[in-house]
Amino acid sequence: MLINPNILYYSNIQITILAGVIAHTLGFFFFRRIGNLPGVAAAGYIFPTFSMSYGLVYLVIFLFRIDYSTFQAAGSLTLSILWYFGLNILSRHLDPYSLAVVPGGTVDRLGEIDGVNWYWLDSPDTVIDRISGVVADLRADLSDEWERYIADRALSGTPVYHVKQISESLTGRVKIEHLSENTLGSLNPNQAYLKIKQAIDWVAALAALIIFLPMLGLVALAIKIDSKGPVLFRQKRMGYRGNVYQVYKFRTMKINAAVGDEKEEAITKAGDARITHFGQFLRNSRIDELPQAINILRGEMSWIGPRPEALVLSNWYEAELPFYRYRHIVRPGITGWAQVNQGHVAAVDDVLEKLHYDFYYIKNFSPWLDVLIVFRTIRTMLTGFGAR
Structure with missing residues (x-):
């Protein structure tokens, strides 16, 4: 019984498209998780992240000896990388990472951290457009006005971060000098x-x-x-x-x-x-x-x-x-x-x-x-x- 070559061709294309969708989805998931880690210049990790996800998917296909289109696979990888490079450039231009800082407590040390547009608030009445979040020392003794300001920002959907949380996420460092100051949660890792x-x-x-x-x-x-x-x-x-x-x-x-x-x-x-x-x-x-x-x-x-x-x-x-x-x-x-x-x-x-x-x-x-x-x-x- 002869098999029509056109059927095999379209079958290979369908398998390659499905594999590309899976690889792209995995790459997006990996990229989002890695991009949230401190000190990551997202654009620099687009190529290795998507290369890894596509490599894993097509390695499985190769090991199971499933036919696929090499040309279509390479094209899918190239398009994924170019797409996310373009999105990254556009997002950095339109939405730079900016944080408003509520005075009080230990927030002064945030000025030493680069890579963020810091807006130092003078008054709870200050209005700043297009900020990525608000940072405050939530353990400090803040005035009623500032506590209302923080509550209002949270209710409006603006992320509110504790100073230690944002410092750790931006620097990739956790300071622990005493067990009583531990912020790790459980002392034992996963x-x-x-x-x-x-x-x-x-x-x-x-x-x-x-x-x-x-x-x-x-x-x-x-x-x-x-x-x-x-x-x-x-x-x-x-x-x-x-x-x-x-x-x-x-x-x-x-x-x-x-x-x-x-x-x-x-x-x-x-x-x-x-x-x-x-x-x-x-x-x-x-x-x-x-x-x-x-x-x-x-x-x-x-x-x-x-x-x-x-x-x-x-x-x-x-x-x-x-x-x-x-x-x-x-x-x-x-x-x-x-x-x-x-x-x-x-x-x-x-x-x-x-x-x-x-x-x-x-x-x-x-x-x-x-x-x-x-x-x-x-x-x-x-x-x-x-x-x-």
Whole structure:
């Protein structure tokens, strides 16, 4: 029995159209979730987000050996990307993000945050057109007039934000110095996603070791040729739930280089003379981190999470910074929210800021934040930001 080629052709078109609709819907959903995270320049994530959604859908189609039109699929992806680029440009031109600030309490610190048109209200009678919301310190002792103003704005449909809420959403940092000041809700992150993430980490780590095994062998050979010493660097670090473990990385420094005490030896500074020529390349490209896939297989680490610190540094930070140990509530990661926003730091003042990023990650522990970190890590690998 012969099948009419035209029927097969139109069947392929219908399958491709259906797949395009599903991929576009997924891309819209991913883009909205990622776009709501702090510090996201939405236009910069349109291409990777829709490429990911279309890639996932057409990977499923490929695995099930379903015929589809490659030309139509590529056209659908291109149109989706161009459409959202156009919408993004139009929305930024017509509706810039603007917030009105009610005086009182701790709202003064909002002026340090860029990327928002701040309107500082002088009187409850002030009328500002086309604002995205109103910000107030809802814990402050506001006058009756300002409380009525806030209530009226909420009744009119204008979003009203607490100063700490808007500060966290714009900076990607959560400040916690005492348990009594905790705004995380439950101190434990989402346990279901914690288990799902561990399974994904394990599969990805096994696949990475298998796929990159030839390259890892070449890197090991290059390290031996470049400088004397072992191929792998081993170090005791503080890990999940405060358990100490041994991390594995490719060695990037000269051995037996005198730097001072144990604490100074654990700190890598900008332009560190101990780093070898080939080691600098490994750090900038993050290839030196790949052996940590072994730690992931052993359940000691994740691909994404707070960066694990050397044991001596962790003990030092715990003595200096209140609530530091809380960052060990999730598995440490090869990359993380603090790394892609701040880069590598060691001074206590900088570590406090990094701790605020870690707390934000724990509070917003989700696949959407992890996907954003993956995108930014790729950018870090291409630019070298944060690598030392």
